[in-house]
Amino acid sequence: MKFSQIVPKVNHLAHSLTNNPEIDPDLIAVAAIDEAITGTISYIEGKKYAHWVEKTNASALIIPPDPALQDIASHRQIPWLTSGEPRLTFAQVIDLFYQPYRPQPQIHPTAVIAPGVKLGKNIAIGPHVVIERDVKLGDDVCIHPNVVIYPEVNIGDRSILHANCTIHERTQIGKDCVIHSGAVIGAEGFGFVPIATGWYKMQQSGVTVLEDGVEVGCNSTIDRPAVGETRIGKQTKIDNLVHIGHGCHLGANCALAGQVGLAGGVTLGNRVILAGQVGVANQAKIGDGAIASAQAGIHNDIKAGEIVSGSPAIPHKIYLKIAAITQRLPDMYQFFREQRP
Amino acid sequence: MKFSQIVPKVNHLAHSLTNNPEIDPDLIAVAAIDEAITGTISYIEGKKYAHWVEKTNASALIIPPDPALQDIASHRQIPWLTSGEPRLTFAQVIDLFYQPYRPQPQIHPTAVIAPGVKLGKNIAIGPHVVIERDVKLGDDVCIHPNVVIYPEVNIGDRSILHANCTIHERTQIGKDCVIHSGAVIGAEGFGFVPIATGWYKMQQSGVTVLEDGVEVGCNSTIDRPAVGETRIGKQTKIDNLVHIGHGCHLGANCALAGQVGLAGGVTLGNRVILAGQVGVANQAKIGDGAIASAQAGIHNDIKAGEIVSGSPAIPHKIYLKIAAITQRLPDMYQFFREQRP
Amino acid sequence: MKFSQIVPKVNHLAHSLTNNPEIDPDLIAVAAIDEAITGTISYIEGKKYAHWVEKTNASALIIPPDPALQDIASHRQIPWLTSGEPRLTFAQVIDLFYQPYRPQPQIHPTAVIAPGVKLGKNIAIGPHVVIERDVKLGDDVCIHPNVVIYPEVNIGDRSILHANCTIHERTQIGKDCVIHSGAVIGAEGFGFVPIATGWYKMQQSGVTVLEDGVEVGCNSTIDRPAVGETRIGKQTKIDNLVHIGHGCHLGANCALAGQVGLAGGVTLGNRVILAGQVGVANQAKIGDGAIASAQAGIHNDIKAGEIVSGSPAIPHKIYLKIAAITQRLPDMYQFFREQRP
DSSP: OBHHHHGGGSOOSEEEOOSSTTOOOBOOEEOOTTTOOTTEEEEOOSGGGGGGGGTOOOSEEEEOSOHHHHHHHHHTTOOEEEOSSHHHHHHHHHHHHOOOOOOOSOBOTTOEEOTTOEEOSSOEEOTTOEEOTTOEEOTTOEEOTTOEEOTTOEEOTTOEEOTTOEEOTTOEEOTTOEEOTTOEEEEEOOOEEEETTEEEEOOOOOEEEEOTTOEEOTTOEEEEOSSSEEEEOTTOEEOTTOEEOTTOEEOTTOEEOTTOEEOTTOEEOTTOEEOTTOEEOTTOEEOTTOEEOTTOEEOSOBOTTOEEETTTTEEHHHHHHHHHHHHTHHHHHHHHHHHOO | OBHHHHGGGSOOSEEEOOSSTTOOOBOOEEOOTTTOOTTEEEEOOSGGGGGGGGTOOOSEEEEOSOHHHHHHHHHTTOOEEEOSSHHHHHHHHHHHHOOOOOOOSOBOTTOEEOTTOEEOSSOEEOTTOEEOTTOEEOTTOEEOTTOEEOTTOEEOTTOEEOTTOEEOTTOEEOTTOEEOTTOEEEEEOOOEEEETTEEEEOOOOOEEEEOTTOEEOTTOEEEEOSSSEEEEOTTOEEOTTOEEOTTOEEOTTOEEOTTOEEOTTOEEOTTOEEOTTOEEOTTOEEOTTOEEOTTOEEOSOBOTTOEEETTTTEEHHHHHHHHHHHHTHHHHHHHHHHHOO | OBHHHHGGGSOOSEEEOOSSTTOOOBOOEEOOTTTOOTTEEEEOOSHHHHGGGGTOOOSEEEEOSOHHHHHHHHHTTOOEEEOSSHHHHHHHHHHHHOOOOOOOSOBOTTOEEOTTOEEOSSOEEOTTOEEOTTOEEOTTOEEOTTOEEOTTOEEOTTOEEOTTOEEOTTOEEOTTOEEOTTOEEEEEOOOEEEETTEEEEOOOOOEEEEOTTOEEOTTOEEEEOSSSEEEEOTTOEEOTTOEEOTTOEEOTTOEEOTTOEEOTTOEEOTTOEEOTTOEEOTTOEEOTTOEEOTTOEEOSOBOTTOEEETTTTEEHHHHHHHHHHHHTHHHHHHHHHHHOO
């Protein structure tokens, strides 16, 4: 694809075919800036990577709106696009070069589909899929091989279930959701009441609901509660190996990174971001737009917009201050010993 | 179901059909106190939720033995049960309203079962299950779709294996166990000996044993050891995404919350409780009834009954004290700087 | 197997049939030192277990080159092997007694294999396996039941894929790899760009590469990147429930323990060891031979050979010093209060 063909198809602020207008390279692939070879288009994001404009082998670039970088690229005869959001523009360019694998819409003869299952139009159901009674699939749904769907599940239009995931009874999955391989949605929450002889199992009669556009990573688990709902708000994105306990309510547009764990009954507002391995205790409430750093341990409520770090989690600014002072503890301790041996 | 029909079927200390004995509502569902609507029965546990007696829309309540709460409920014409363990009574009430999904006892024709497998009475084996040679299943065992069972596995009466879980060779599963979707039981422990060219794989010739009543959460993994056993004591309950290394020995009635990780050779006594994301190092021994708070990192032995927190884990009382003092570190540091700049 | 038959088959420095050369026991199994019974061979590693030579019931022992231990064993009429690496020698002895389960080389009729898939010699493909178009399997590959392989995957000679794992499109797996049950290799990295209406999905057009001899634990996940590669160096061993984000590059001979999490773009050198539940932040670089203690949180680059602990991770020696001082904080705080109330 010619660079000039890409220009009108993506968001950008300005572009240049270089000071030699005849240079319009034929681009064959997208590449990271430090791995780019001739024939690829790449992008620069942030100061950390800016110096790569001077040495990359990419044949075209997406760069931030920085005249100095534009000049270097032009001088090196590299045509460029300027974008206020280079990573977003790069994502749009990837879409021009790459189509993710999708199986053909057909129902494989080895799939076992219970009588009475309702199927929309244009559905792909792979080999060895099992769909139990009273399941309803919308149009253009894609079920990869070896997925198991328990009874009474609804799955909205265009949702994709990757191989070997499991959807438990009564789960409601919206439109345009993606469930990655090995994820388990709507299984029984961890509900046991201590009794003299051990534990009394509290049956989990509730339901798990994923609103439209939710994505759940590989081998993540989202449990259903004893009563009521576990609910994931629209467009919320969940990475791999995340655990969401029974009765959690997540708002819209949240992002949960790998290995995050939410205990039972946690509430997240909208646009909450939890970095890797964060843990949140039972019943904690986290406000809109709050952010937790990696490995934070949240035991109490967090206000909207707050940034927290550490275990137990505290405001990030205080965390940084205390972390810095902690480095000085040996000096402080020596002073203490001198003053009061 | 009428409230008066529930009363004789569950444990309780007292009950009231309200001061208007004709009020005996027809209850159609169970509900959480903050989501309860007309026609539901709910429960109150702890002071945090007590104020809901004044405003809940539930048509019947389980409340702790508190005359004030009883009075409020009666005054609002809400019939009530009093229980010393409201959550347990609520679990018993759920059992009256909800039957978990169980497939019919039959062996699906797409299941692949090796010759010589021994099957008890009344067994359900779902589509695409694979059972290899010399496996023995007890009576009333339920194997959901796409489960794989390697050779020489025994599974006791009434145990349930959910979809897409895998049971590896020689694993012994007791009676009344539940293995949730995606769990992997009895796979090879992580045993590698460093050698000049990399790693020498130590074959894992041991076995994993789950005693009666063990429950293993979704996508959890319990490895087998090089020699000897990995053993999970009876009635021990394990949540999702938990890792139990080779050669661990867990006592009875323990509870391990989500994402707990035990390295190799860890020993837990009976009734040990590990909260979410706790990690325990190689060979550590944790005594009966000990409790570890979320994200604790246990490197050494813990005595029976001890409560520990933090990483490295220390007694909880000391942890709380140090955590509080940590908040004062900026003041302490300023003092230190003044005294010795 | 007679002890005298074992002697020539394993690495060792010296051996003794005891001072009674007629004692050459018939050994029937391997055992841990604290569980050994008559007829078993066991081993001693480190001082912690040395006292077991005096009381073990094992009929033969592998012991470190310590004349005192040799004397005790000889005196107890226990034949012994001396090895500088008793654990390695024990692993070699296990190989004499134990052959891991391998299915017969055959292609089960229920496997669904797309036209054009290329199969090497002597391949085992279990029931309900699904192999999509343009996959290539080397010689002696073993695919256990219910594995799913997406299109365009290559798998090298002698690699083993355990039940219920999933290999995504374009993944390259070398020779002699082992992928354990439930692992997911080459799925889409977690790439979303924030936009006004939520998130723009960045398609993951890259590829995941596992070099020869890599082992991936149960339910671990290794994502592919938007562009370029995620690469795991040869002989690197990965335990259960580990998450490796898109675009990570791991060197050779690393070992990652259970529940380790690497965010996107992390680089590990060769022989890096990460203990359980370690987390590494985006783009961090860790040098050859570095070691991180359990639950360490690595945010910045780590030099070759460095040992780090804590979250945020700091050099282990400093960590130990600060951890010790932390225990004295109550005293220091009291002093501070007295001096400046």
